[in-house]
Amino acid sequence: MKLYFITSNRNKYEEVKNFLERHGIKVEWINQRYVEIQAENLEDVVRYAIERINVENSFIEDSGLFIKALNGFPGVYSSYVYKTLGLNGILKLLEGIENREAYFVSVIGLKYKSDVKIFKGIVEGYISKEIRGSKGFGFDPIFIPKGYDKTFAEDYELKNRISHRVKALEKMIKYVKLLEE
Ligand code: ITT
Numbered sequence: 001m002k003l004y005f006i007t008s009n010r011n012k013y014e015e016v017k018n019f020l021e022r023h024g025i026k027v028e029w030i031n032q033r034y035v036e037i038q039a040e041n042l043e044d045v046v047r048y049a050i051e052r053i054n055v056e057n058s059f060i061e062d063s064g065l066f067i068k069a070l071n072g073f074p075g076v077y078s079s080y081v082y083k084t085l086g087l088n089g090i091l092k093l094l095e096g097i098e099n100r101e102a103y104f105v106s107v108i109g110l111k112y113k114s115d116v117k118i119f120k121g122i123v124e125g126y127i128s129k130e131i132r133g134s135k136g137f138g139f140d141p142i143f144i145p146k147g148y149d150k151t152f153a154e155d156y157e158l159k160n161r162i163s164h165r166v167k168a169l170e171k172m173i174k175y176v177k178l179l180e181e
Helices: 010-022 042-050 075-084 086-093 156-162 164-180
Strands: 002-007 026-031 058-067 101-112 115-127 143-145
Touching (some): 002 010, 010 026, 010 156, 042 115, 058 164
Parallel strands (some): 002 026
Antiparallel strands (some): 058 101
16 A cells, blocks of 8 residues: 655654654655645644545644743644754743643544544644653654653654654554455
C-alpha cells in the first residue's frame, strides 16, 4: 500500500515515513504547501485543505503546541510563532509562571478511496525551563512529555513512540488497513 504525504516540512515527512513504513505502508513525499485558512482549530484547517486536494490516497498533517497558561497559544499559529518568537520567545512568555502544562496536537486529513477522514492525536506534557537537546525539530527542545524528564529533543526515540503525530498515525493506519481487508 502507498500513500502520498503532502507537506513542506522535511522533518515531519521523515517522522511520518519512518513510522508508516514500519507498519507496511509506503510513503511518497509531495513537497508542497496547501491552502491553510485562518481558523481557531486545526481540524477546520485540515478539513478545508484536504477537501480541495485532488490527489487520491493522499494525506496532510497539521500540528500545533497548546500552552495552558497562555490559553492555548500558539496553537494554530505555531508555525508563525516558531519563526518569529522562537523557543526563547516562548520561554520568556512563561517566565515566572508556575503552570507549565502544554500539549501537542496533530490532525491528519486523509483522502482515501474518495472519502475524507480526520484523525487526531494528543500528547500532554510541560514546557521546560530551558532549551535542552538537539534532536527532532520545532518545539521539541522545550517540550517534556508527562511522566518523563527529558525533552523530545533529548529522547527522540521516546518521541517516536508516544508523540501526537504517532497517535494520529496509529488511527489512520487502523482505518486504511480495515479498508484493505
Ligand atoms: P506543513 O507544510 O505540513 O503545513 P509546517 O511546518 O507549516 O508544514 P505545521 O503548521 O503543522 O507545519 O507545524 C506548526 C509548527 O509546530 C511547526 O513549524 C513546528 O515548529 C511545530 N511542530 C509541529 N510538530 C512538532 C513536533 O512534532 N515537535 C515540535 N514542534 C512541532
